[in-house]
Amino acid sequence: MNIFLAPLRFYNTLLQQNLITELSKRFSSEINVIDLNIDLDEFFSVDRKQYFSTQIIAEAIKLTDNLDGKIIMLTDVDIFVPVLTFIFGEAQLNGKHALLSVCRLHEEFYSGISNDNLLLERTIKEFLHELGHCYGLRHCIDWDCVMHSSPGIEEVDIKGSTFCRNCISKVEGYRY
Amino acid sequence: MSKREKILIVDDEKIVRESLYHWFEEDNYEVETAEDGEIALQKYEKGKYDILLVDMKMPGMSGLDLLSKVKEIDKDALVILITAFASVPTAITALKNGAFDYITKPVDPDELAHIVNKALEQRALKIENIQLKENIDEIIKPDNLIGESYQMRKVYELVYSVAITDTTVIIRGESGTGKELVAKAVHINSSRKYFPIITVNCGALSESLLESELFGHEKGSFTGAQFKRKGKFEMADRGTIFLDEIGSISPKMQVELLRVIEKKQFNRVGGNELIKSDFRVITATNEPLEELVKAGKFREDLYYRLNVFTIVIPPLRERRDDIPLLVNFFIKKFSTAMNKKVKTVSKEALDFLMNYNWPGNVRELENAIERAMVVGKTDSIMVEDLPFHLSGNNFASDGEVKTLAAMERKFILNTLNENGWNISKTAQILEIDRVTLYNKINKYNLSKNEY
Numbered sequence: 166m167n168i169f170l171a172p173l174r175f176y177n178t179l180l181q182q183n184l185i186t187e188l189s190k191r192f193s194s195e196i197n198v199i200d201l202n203i204d205l206d207e208f209f210s211v212d213r214k215q216y217f218s219t220q221i222i223a224e225a226i227k228l229t230d231n232l233d234g235k236i237i238m239l240t241d242v243d244i245f246v247p248v249l250t251f252i253f254g255e256a257q258l259n260g261k262h263a264l265l266s267v268c269r270l271h272e273e274f275y276s277g278i279s280n281d282n283l284l285l286e287r288t289i290k291e292f293l294h295e296l297g298h299c300y301g302l303r304h305c306i307d308w309d310c311v312m313h314s315s316p317g318i319e320e321v322d323i324k325g326s327t328f329c330r331n332c333i334s335k336v337e338g339y340r341y
Numbered sequence: 342m343s344k345r346e347k348i349l350i351v352d353d354e355k356i357v358r359e360s361l362y363h364w365f366e367e368d369n370y371e372v373e374t375a376e377d378g379e380i381a382l383q384k385y386e387k388g389k390y391d392i393l394l395v396d397m398k399m400p401g402m403s404g405l406d407l408l409s410k411v412k413e414i415d416k417d418a419l420v421i422l423i424t425a426f427a428s429v430p431t432a433i434t435a436l437k438n439g440a441f442d443y444i445t446k447p448v449d450p451d452e453l454a455h456i457v458n459k460a461l462e463q464r465a466l467k468i469e470n471i472q473l474k475e476n477i478d479e480i481i482k483p484d485n486l487i488g489e490s491y492q493m494r495k496v497y498e499l500v501y502s503v504a505i506t507d508t509t510v511i512i513r514g515e516s517g518t519g520k521e522l523v524a525k526a527v528h529i530n531s532s533r534k535y536f537p538i539i540t541v542n543c544g545a546l547s548e549s550l551l552e553s554e555l556f557g558h559e560k561g562s563f564t565g566a567q568f569k570r571k572g573k574f575e576m577a578d579r580g581t582i583f584l585d586e587i588g589s590i591s592p593k594m595q596v597e598l599l600r601v602i603e604k605k606q607f608n609r610v611g612g613n614e615l616i617k618s619d620f621r622v623i624t625a626t627n628e629p630l631e632e633l634v635k636a637g638k639f640r641e642d643l644y645y646r647l648n649v650f651t652i653v654i655p656p657l658r659e660r661r662d663d664i665p666l667l668v669n670f671f672i673k674k675f676s677t678a679m680n681k682k683v684k685t686v687s688k689e690a691l692d693f694l695m696n697y698n699w700p701g702n703v704r705e706l707e708n709a710i711e712r713a714m715v716v717g718k719t720d721s722i723m724v725e726d727l728p729f730h731l732s733g734n735n736f737a738s739d740g741e742v743k744t745l746a747a748m749e750r751k752f753i754l755n756t757l758n759e760n761g762w763n764i765s766k767t768a769q770i771l772e773i774d775r776v777t778l779y780n781k782i783n784k785y786n787l788s789k790n791e792y
Binding site (some may be wrong): 201248250252269275298304306324 | 353356358359360361364366367368369423446448449451453454535536537538539550553563564565566567570571576580634657677678680721735787
């Protein structure tokens with residue numbers, strides 16, 4: 166199964182490179198970077214000053230019919246779904262697409278101190294988490310599993326960085 | 342199989358229904374939706390739901406009307422109302438009419454998760470599921486807590502006997518012995534295992550950072566704090582907090598810590614809300630706490646509060662029998678991670694590893710294997726792949742060197758050999774006079790042919 170990484174208004178090339186390096190260690194399949202050419206402005210909510218995640222995914226679905234694999238979009242902008250103030254990411258359960266925002270994974274928003282290693286660690290966790298949903302995984306009760314729910318940054322930090330024994334079997338090509 | 346909780350979302354806005362549907366579906370709920378009160382009522386009458394999320398303002402039957410009708414069917418029904426900010430006063434009225442709580446759109450994901458969990462726990466659904474799992478689970482230890490030696494079996498016995506209690510535990514052992522793994526073993530064998538174990542390395546943080554880390558902070562409580570953050574004690578609610586390097590905390594933090602451990606309640610930094618948390622405390626240290634207490638550097642009352650049940654982890658040199666097991670475990674671990682086909686360790690390399698003194702304990706062994714696997718060229722780890730230089734000081738090459746006298750004998754012999762049995766030079770290095778060195782040579786029966 167191919168994994169496609171689609172940066173959308175995402176300019177942190179070092180983070181992207183480090184993410185790909187780490188994912189390449191973990192997956193037997195190649196991680197391909199693709200350009201989806203989506204204009205995010207169309208999905209900007211003036212009231213909320215955030216971008217509507219579900220609509221971005223809907224647009225990506227239209228553009229990627231011909232691609233066989235999982236498509237994870239990565240963005241720097243803050244995303245939302247109605248009802249919730251923000252989300253780290255959204256995925257199609259047992260589907261092909263997911264969107265992950267690193268906006269609220271930056272440590273400086275919480276402590277005022279930038280931490281690139283922590284940002285990478287959080288990005289890897291949330292990338293795997295959204296990808297796991299694409300493979301049909303729901304939230305796991307095991308705190309050591311990356312599929313544990315993370316409604317806040319604190320949960321992102323304390324949950325594990327890999328899949329538990331039960332969840333791992335559903336993720337194709339995952340080495341450890 | 343644990344039962345999945347059933348949730349009914351009632352909202353006239355399709356986009357709201359869909360967002361909540363996906364959010365709860367990913368969170369393992371069985372979700373259904375209804376676009377108005379009538380349909381919701383029909384669904385509710387047909388099948389029971391554990392919880393209902395109901396929009397206040399809908400065309401036709403309002404959220405309040407639906408609440409009353411649902412309560413007529415089941416007075417214990419859990420209904421959470423969704424309101425716009427403007428309708429908060431009405432929502433408060435609804436609480437008086439039996440709604441469990443209300444959320445104001447848009448809601449913080451953390452708050453939504455908290456309210457729903459609280460509601461379900463009130464009905465004890467989740468607790469029943471947890472108890473069911475506890476009955477079928479057996480005693481477990483973390484995958485990476487390795488060792489079958491007598492010393493480690495004693496450690497496991499202590500872990501399992503204390504785990505089922507809620508007693509405060511202190512874990513002692515040299516650096517690199519696996520104190521965090523033992524803490525985790527205590528946690529996952531306790532009734533708290535379905536809640537997290539939160540690790541805080543007290544030695545790695547300054548006083549102000551540690552305070553914010555432990556107790557959390559409110560948005561704007563200091564420059565750069567754009568969002569609030571929950572503290573580790575809050576995150577450890579119903580779980581365990583593991584405070585590593587406890588001997589290094591400042592006197593001010595010792596007072597704060599004693600207070601929170603005793604009262605189980607605290608404020609976030611910059612906040613007024615009193616946060617309550619039910620946590621178990623496990624601490625670890627490689628420092629002599631008793632001496633710190635005597636020196637006035639560690640509070641005696643805190644020491645007694647923490648030092649209830651002690652688990653001492655032996656250093657690796659005192660459980661050499663576990664080295665082959667550990668080596669194989671690390672080979673497997675790094676083979677997968679590095680995608681290398683290393684399967685074993687040569688006899689010479691294993692002998693080498695068995696005789697090394699391991700001042701850095703299991704962590705040092707792990708690093709040594711990792712390094713060997715990076716540089717190794719064959720499917721077996723060879724001596725030359727290991728990251729050590731043949732220095733006598735860290736070896737116990739003639740087997741078990743446990744007593745002080747045996748260590749002294751070995752050390753003097755190594756120094757003599759390294760200096761070609763030059764008595765003056767050796768005595769100078771050892772900082773003893775020549776007569777004392779001769780006496781030691783006689784006492785230990787040392788000879789030039791011995792290595």
